[in-house]
Amino acid sequence: MVQRDKxxxxxxxxxxxxxxxxxxxxxxxKKAGLIVLLKVFFYGFLYEAGILNLESTxxxxxxxxxxxxxxxxxxxxxxxxxRPYLQNLCQQLKARNCKxxxxxxxxxxxxxxxxxxxxxxxxxxxVEVEIINGKLTGEILGEAISKNGKFxxxxxxxxxxxxxxxxxIVVADDRNNSxxxxxDMLKIGFNPDFIIRVKADRVVNGKLSNILPIIDGKRKQxxxxxxxxxxxxxxxxxxxxxxxxxxxGLQFVVLTIILIAAAYTxxxxxxxxxxxxxxxxxxxxxxxxxxxxxxxxxAPLYFxxxxxxxxxxxxxxxxxxxxxxxxxxxxxxxxxGGSVSDALPFNKGKTWEGTLSxxxxxxLGGCLFVPPLIALVGAAVAMTIEVLPSxxxxxxxVPIITGALxxxxx
Numbered sequence: 394m395v396q397r398d399k400x401x402x403x404x405x406x407x408x409x410x411x412x413x414x415x416x417x418x419x420x421x422x423k424k425a426g427l428i429v430l431l432k433v434f435f436y437g438f439l440y441e442a443g444i445l446n447l448e449s450t451x452x453x454x455x456x457x458x459x460x461x462x463x464x465x466x467x468x469x470x471x472x473x474x475x476r477p478y479l480q481n482l483c484q485q486l487k488a489r490n491c492k493x494x495x496x497x498x499x500x501x502x503x504x505x506x507x508x509x510x511x512x513x514x515x516x517x518x519x520v521e522v523e524i525i526n527g528k529l530t531g532e533i534l535g536e537a538i539s540k541n542g543k544f545x546x547x548x549x550x551x552x553x554x555x556x557x558x559x560x561x562i563v564v565a566d567d568r569n570n571s572x573x574x575x576x577d578m579l580k581i582g583f584n585p586d587f588i589i590r591v592k593a594d595r596v597v598n599g600k601l602s603n604i605l606p607i608i609d610g611k612r613k614q615x616x617x618x619x620x621x622x623x624x625x626x627x628x629x630x631x632x633x634x635x636x637x638x639x640x641x642g643l644q645f646v647v648l649t650i651i652l653i654a655a656a657y658t659x660x661x662x663x664x665x666x667x668x669x670x671x672x673x674x675x676x677x678x679x680x681x682x683x684x685x686x687x688x689x690x691x692a693p694l695y696f697x698x699x700x701x702x703x704x705x706x707x708x709x710x711x712x713x714x715x716x717x718x719x720x721x722x723x724x725x726x727x728x729x730g731g732s733v734s735d736a737l738p739f740n741k742g743k744t745w746e747g748t749l750s751x752x753x754x755x756x757l758g759g760c761l762f763v764p765p766l767i768a769l770v771g772a773a774v775a776m777t778i779e780v781l782p783s784x785x786x787x788x789x790x791v792p793i794i795t796g797a798l799x800x801x802x803x
Contacts, residue, residue, distance in 0.1 A: 400490050402554060402561045403608070404547060404573065407497035407505065407519070409566035410583050410601065412473050413688030416665075417500050420469045421458060429457050447498060447569055448538045451520065459531030463503065463524050470504040474687055476601045483512040485605060491562075492516070494550055498537045498569055518546050544572040564604055565589060581607060582741060584684045587782035596742040599683045624680040625728050631700050631720040632758055635713030643708055647701055654697040661689050695788035702789070707796040711803050714762035715796035718775045722755025723791060726779060743780045752776045763799065771799050 408414050415437065422433035433454055440450040476482075483493055494516035495509055502519035509517035521535035536542040551561060558577035563570065565581075568588040574580045581604050582593030590596060597603045638646040660673035665688075669675075681690045699719065703712050730747020737743045755775050759768030775795045779787050 400492065400554070400556065400560065401608075402492045402494060402550065402556055403486050404494045404496060404550075404561065404563045404565075406565040406567075406570050407495055407508075408499050410476075410564055411479060411495070411508070412475050414566065416473050416688055417470060417504075418454060420473065421461065421466065422454075424465060424469060425458060425461060432457050446540065448540065451499065451533060451538050455520075455522065455529065455533045456531040458529055461529045463527050463529070466501065466504055466529075467507075470500070471507070475508070476687065477683075478602060480512055482602050482605070483514065486608075487513060489608065491608075492554060494518075494547075496537065496543050496546055496573075498543060502535070516550055541572045543570060547573050562608055564601075579608070585742065587784055590740050590742045590782050593741045596736065598742065620680055620682060621728065624682070625724040627676075627680055628696065628724040628727075629720050631696065632717040632761075634700055634704065635716050635762075638704060638708075639713075643704060647704060650697050650701050654694055657693055657697075665689060692786075692788065695786040699786075699788040699790075699792045703792040703796045706793065707800055709800070709803075710762050711799035712796045714759045714768065714771060714799055715775070715792050717758035717761055718755040718768075718771055718795055719788075719792040721758035722751040722772065722775050723779060723787070725754040726751025726776070737780060740780050740782050748776055748780055751779065763803065767799065767802050770802065771795055774798050 405411055408417065418433055418437070419430075422430035436445065436450050436453045439445040440447065445453075486493055493512065493514045495505060495512075495514050495518070496516075497505060497519040500519045501522045502517060503522065503524075505517050505519045508514075518537050519535075520533050520538055523530040523532040523534070536545050539545075547561070547563075551557065558575050561575075561577075562579040562581065563573050564583050565574070565585070566583050566589060567586045571588060571592060574589070574592045580592060580594045582589040582596040583601060583604070584598055585593060585596060595607045597607070634646060634650075656670075657673055657677075660670040660677065663670050664674055664677065677690060678686070685692065700716055703716055703719075706712065707715065726743075726747040729750035730744045737745065737748070752772050755772035756765075756768050759771045762768075763771070775791050778791045778794055783790060
C-alpha cells in the first residue's frame with residue numbers, strides 16, 4: 394500500500410494508456426498520403442507479428458515521414474484526444490506524493506512536452522527526431538527506441554530521485570514495456586495485451602482513474618455501467634445467427650454480417666474525424682467501453698469475423714453450438730467478472746467468478762443444440778480458450794476452436 398508520506402514514482406506509457414494506441418502514427422501516415430499510410434500499416438503488422446523489432450519498425454516509418462514539418466506533427470498530436478480527467482488524475486497522484494514520468498517509444502519528445510507541462514509531469518522521454526529547417530530528416534535516435542531502452546531511462550530516473558524499484562509503479566499496455574515490468578515494482582496493465590496480462594500485478598480495463606485504488610492498496614470497486622449491459626447484450630444476441638441462417642440461408646446471413654461490418658468500419662473512421670453516422674454511431678456511443686471510445690473500436694469486427702468464420706467452416710449443429718457457447722459464455726463472463734475474487738494467476742484480466750459464470754452459461758447455450766455431455770466438454774474448452782492469454786483475439790479463437798472440437802465429437 395502506498396504511504397502518502399513516502400515518495401513514489403508513477404511511470405506511464407503514452408500510446409495505449411494516455412492516448413489511443415497507434416493513433417499518432419496512423420494520423421501522421423494519413424496526412425503524408427495513401428502510400429505512406431499503407432507502409433505504416435505494413436510495418437506495424439510486421440512488428441505485431443514479431444518479424445521486426447521496435448527500433449527497426451520505427452526507423453522505417455520515420456524514414457517515410459522525411460520532409461514532414463514539425464508544425465504539422467505538433468498539430469496532429471494536439472488533435473488526438475487524451476484520456477478523460479487525465480489532469481485530475483495526475484493532480485491526485487501529486488497529492489499522494491508521487492512523481493510522474495511519461496515514457497514513449499513511438500512519439501517524438503518534442504510533441505510530448507506540451508502534454509507533459511499540462512499534466513505537471515516531472516519527466517518526459519520519447520523518440521528523438523532529427524529536425525533541419527523545421528522538417529523531419531527521417532532519422533531518429535535516443536534510448537527510448539532501443540532494446541531495453543525504457544529500462545535504462547527508468548533506472549536513471551530512480552537513481553536521480555534516490556528511489557528503489559519498490560517505490561515505482563508502472564502503468565503500461567503492451568509488450569514493449571516488458572523490460573520495465575520488474576519484480577519489485579507495482580505493475581498495472583491498462584487494457585493490456587496478452588503478455589502484459591501475464592506479467593502485471595493488476596489489470597485495469599476502462600477508466601484510467603481506476604488505477605488510484607490499486608495505488609492506494611485497495612480492492613478495485615466493480616461497477617456495472619449501462620454501456621457494459623448494452624455491449625454484452627449485443628454480444629449475446631449473436632447466438633441467434635445460426636438460427637436465422639437455418640431459416641433464410643447461410644449465404645444471406647454471411648453477406649449481411651459482412652455488409653454491417655463494412656458499414657461499421659466506415660462509421661468508426663468517420664467517428665475518429667468527429668463525424669457522426671446515423672444509427673451506427675449512436676449504437677457505438679452507447680455500447681463501446683470507455684477505452685474504446687478514444688480509438689478505433691475494433692472488437693465488433695473481431696466478433697463479426699469469429700461468427701462468420703464459424704458459420705462458414707462449420708455450417709452444422711457443431712457450429713451453431715460453438716457460436717452459442719461463445720456468445721453466452723463470453724458475455725456473461727464479462728458481466729460477472731467483477732472483483733469479488735482474486736484475478737487468475739496466469740491472466741490478471743480474468744477472475745474466477747467471471748470464468749465460472751461464463752462456463753455455466755456457455756453450457757446452457759450448448760445444450761440448445763447438442764447433448765448435455767458434449768455441451769459440458771465444449772463449454773470447458775470454450776472458457777479455457779477465453780481465459781488463456783493469446784496474441785489472437787478471443788472473439789476469433791473461441792468460436793472457431795470450439796466449433797472444430799464439437800465437429801470431432803458429433
